[in-house]
Amino acid sequence: MAFLMQFGNRWSSLGWLGGKMIRFIFFFIFLSAIFRHVPSVANYSLAEVALFFLTFNLVDIGAQIFFRGLYMIGRDIREGDMDFYLIQPVHPLFRISSNLVDFLDFLTLIPVTALIFYMLPKVMGNLSSVEILWRGFLYLLLCVNGVLIAFSIHVLIASITVRTQQMETTIWLYRDISSLGRFPVDVYSNLFQAFLTFVVPIAVMVSYPSKAVLGFLSLEQIFFSFIVSGALLIFSQFTWKSALKKYCSVSS
Amino acid sequence: MKKYWQVFQISLQQELYYRASFIMDRARSITIVIAFYAFWTALFSDRATLLGFSKSQMLTYVLGMNILRALIFSDKTWEMLREINMGRLSYYLIRPISYIRYCLCRDMADKCMHLVSSVLEVSFALLILNIPFYVPRDFLTVLTFLTASAFAMLLYFLMTYAVGALAFWTAESMGPRFCFELFLEFAAGAFFPLDVLPRSLKTAFELLPFSSLLYFPLNIFLERLDPEALLRGFAIQIFWIGIFFYFTRAIWNKGLQAYCAEGG
Numbered sequence: 001m002a003f004l005m006q007f008g009n010r011w012s013s014l015g016w017l018g019g020k021m022i023r024f025i026f027f028f029i030f031l032s033a034i035f036r037h038v039p040s041v042a043n044y045s046l047a048e049v050a051l052f053f054l055t056f057n058l059v060d061i062g063a064q065i066f067f068r069g070l071y072m073i074g075r076d077i078r079e080g081d082m083d084f085y086l087i088q089p090v091h092p093l094f095r096i097s098s099n100l101v102d103f104l105d106f107l108t109l110i111p112v113t114a115l116i117f118y119m120l121p122k123v124m125g126n127l128s129s130v131e132i133l134w135r136g137f138l139y140l141l142l143c144v145n146g147v148l149i150a151f152s153i154h155v156l157i158a159s160i161t162v163r164t165q166q167m168e169t170t171i172w173l174y175r176d177i178s179s180l181g182r183f184p185v186d187v188y189s190n191l192f193q194a195f196l197t198f199v200v201p202i203a204v205m206v207s208y209p210s211k212a213v214l215g216f217l218s219l220e221q222i223f224f225s226f227i228v229s230g231a232l233l234i235f236s237q238f239t240w241k242s243a244l245k246k247y248c249s250v251s252s
Numbered sequence: 253m254k255k256y257w258q259v260f261q262i263s264l265q266q267e268l269y270y271r272a273s274f275i276m277d278r279a280r281s282i283t284i285v286i287a288f289y290a291f292w293t294a295l296f297s298d299r300a301t302l303l304g305f306s307k308s309q310m311l312t313y314v315l316g317m318n319i320l321r322a323l324i325f326s327d328k329t330w331e332m333l334r335e336i337n338m339g340r341l342s343y344y345l346i347r348p349i350s351y352i353r354y355c356l357c358r359d360m361a362d363k364c365m366h367l368v369s370s371v372l373e374v375s376f377a378l379l380i381l382n383i384p385f386y387v388p389r390d391f392l393t394v395l396t397f398l399t400a401s402a403f404a405m406l407l408y409f410l411m412t413y414a415v416g417a418l419a420f421w422t423a424e425s426m427g428p429r430f431c432f433e434l435f436l437e438f439a440a441g442a443f444f445p446l447d448v449l450p451r452s453l454k455t456a457f458e459l460l461p462f463s464s465l466l467y468f469p470l471n472i473f474l475e476r477l478d479p480e481a482l483l484r485g486f487a488i489q490i491f492w493i494g495i496f497f498y499f500t501r502a503i504w505n506k507g508l509q510a511y512c513a514e515g516g
Contacts, residue, residue, distance in 0.1 A: 015427020019434040026438040033448045037302060042294045065344070172276045177284040187294040190288075200461060 017104045024108065027053065027182065028115075042186040047122040048214060049184060054119060056181045056206040057112045059143055061105045063150035069099030070154045071171055073161050082162075083249045091170050093155065093240065123214060135213050139223070142209035145229045149205045150178075152232035159243035160238070174200070181206035255349060256357045263328075278339030278369050285318045288444065303411070308384035309474045313445055314384065315374045316470045321442055322366035324404050324465055328358045328414040333426060336419035339428040341514040352413070352504075359409060386474055393475055393513040397484070403489045408465055410496035411436070413504070420507030423514075441467030461492035 029054060035046035040224070043186075073096055076082045085095045124132055157170045177200050185193050185203040196203040204225045211217040267274055293316060305313065332355060344351045353399040380387055388394055396461045415432050416427040437443065439462035446454045446467050457463050468485045471477050477485065 011422060012424035012427035015424070015429065015431040017433035019427070022431065022434045022438065026434075026443070028446055029453075030448055032451060036450075038295055038299075038450075041291070064355075145397070145455055150358075170276075173279050176280045180287050183291050187290045188286075189290070192290070 014105055017107060020072065020108050022112070024057065035243075042184055044184055044186070045123075046118050046231045048210070050070070050122055051190045051213065052184045052207060052210045052238045053182055054116045055139075055143065055146075055210045056178075058109070058116065059146040059150065059206050059209070060178060060181075061109050061112065062143070062147045063154070064102050065105045066101065066147075067097050067151060067154045068102045069097045070158045072096075072100060074148075074183055076245050080249065082123075082247070086244075086247075092244070095156075095215055096158070097154075120213065138212040138217075139209045142212050142225060146205040148211060149201055149232055152229070152236040153200075155236035156241050159239040162240075162243040176200070176203075178202050178205070184210070201232070204228050214227065256353055259354055259357040260361050263358045264364065267361060267365045272367075274365065278373070279368075280286075281318055281321055281370065282373060282437070284443065285314060285373075288314045288317075289377075289381075289383075290327070303432060303445065304473075304476070305445070305447070306386075308386040308478070310445075311383050312386035312474060313470055315377065316383070316473060317442060317466065318374055318437075319367070319370045320401065320466050322370035322468060323401060324408050325442070326362045326366040326436070327409070328355065328357070328362055329414075330415045330426075330429070331417045332413075333429060335420045336416070336511070337423045337425070337514070341511065342513045345508075349427055355413070356409065359433060360408065361428075363405070364469055390474055395471040397469055400464075400472050400486070400489065403486075403493060404465045404469055407461060407493050407496060410493065410500045411461065414496060414500040417500070417503045417507045420510045426460075436462050436465070439463065440465040441470070445470075459488065461496070464489040464492060 028050070028191065032046065033050055034041070035049075039045075041049050066126065067110060073082070076085070076096065076099070082096075085092050088095060120136070127135070153174055154171070157174060160170060177196075180188070180196065181202045185196050185207045188196065208217060208221065208225050289311065292310050296310065297304060300306065302310065335344075341351070344354060377383060388397075415429055416425070418428060439446075439457050439460060441463060442465075444465075446457050446463060449457065458467075464485065468489065472482065472485075
């Protein structure tokens, strides 16, 4: 249904897609152009900074595709649709998330993935095949981990919205903070890096996969990233269930 | 004139009422500033100048970007699209009020709120982070900057009004508006100065109306323009204002003829 809706509104969809592509292309031009004037940014080369940027896009788009519906939860509650979802024989989180699957993002994912495949050999250099496979596997695993963290944050925000029937705009705050992951987090001050690692784990979500490929991630940090996602997932599920218990229909 | 003053006041009150949305809007601008401030600071860590900018000029550009984004890009034209698409425009057309002036007042209220907030944010950042802020040497620079900013506001209003008029012909104008907004922001230098771009791209962008919105006024403030470039910049601004003034009026009149108050 989401697919039909998006392709039914062709001009609108084309506009949204065009906007997303413009943002992606301009940022990429910006990064490429800046490296015509400087050799490195925070000791990272162009290919490395590009990988950070592309990984941010990969994780962000991945989350956008599957969790877009959670952005609408405030409206669903206000218009009574939430009551309808709760009585259906399907997990409410899945029902709400899949309410709006952004198929346009599948299209934006194509150039992002292609460029990642182009960049990976450039940043991995002359590593042995085993090392390349290991780092590639770790990269993939940490990207999935990043999407899981994004999912948990979305659920936490959805829970707050269910509890308060407002605060859905918090999702935009999260989106804005997550956009700080476009650049390697090393460009930020130590205090801010700590904030992006331990408070809102954007660094773990979008920077750790690239760092793993570059060999800058210790074993402790790899474990830490899985602990963060696991803990967030459990906490978000607990918060969601507790929010549902307090939910009182407001408009149906 | 009194009724438009009332529109301005009511719009201001609305902005204050929907505080969460306002704060989220500001949060968005602040994160852009944080990201680019950190990025440029990292770049200037081992050099005094880059792309013809000193460190203080570049960081002032980033902070000025925040203020000018608030002043120029704050608008309510998204509401205009909804009003046309849902037929609510009829309410205004049958009243003794000019819709364009109504929109202008609504926009001004939005701009006032965002401007005050952005000035406070920048002042706070200057105090806390001890950022080297570039202060123009000549007071005339400030006056020229303010004039260019006023022209930029007018140009932006005319441009968004023209794009908003698309809603007369299609209910799918939100997507194209989003696309236009993103292109405009990048081409205006609202994320980074256009000097970063390859020369050919920069020259092309300077001739388009977008660079007149933000890049040109900020370059005036940073005293990076010689008299010739200054005159050329103003000529480009006035040229595009003239073009858009006639274009917007024509497209709006055509749109009103096509308007059939669907859903109203």
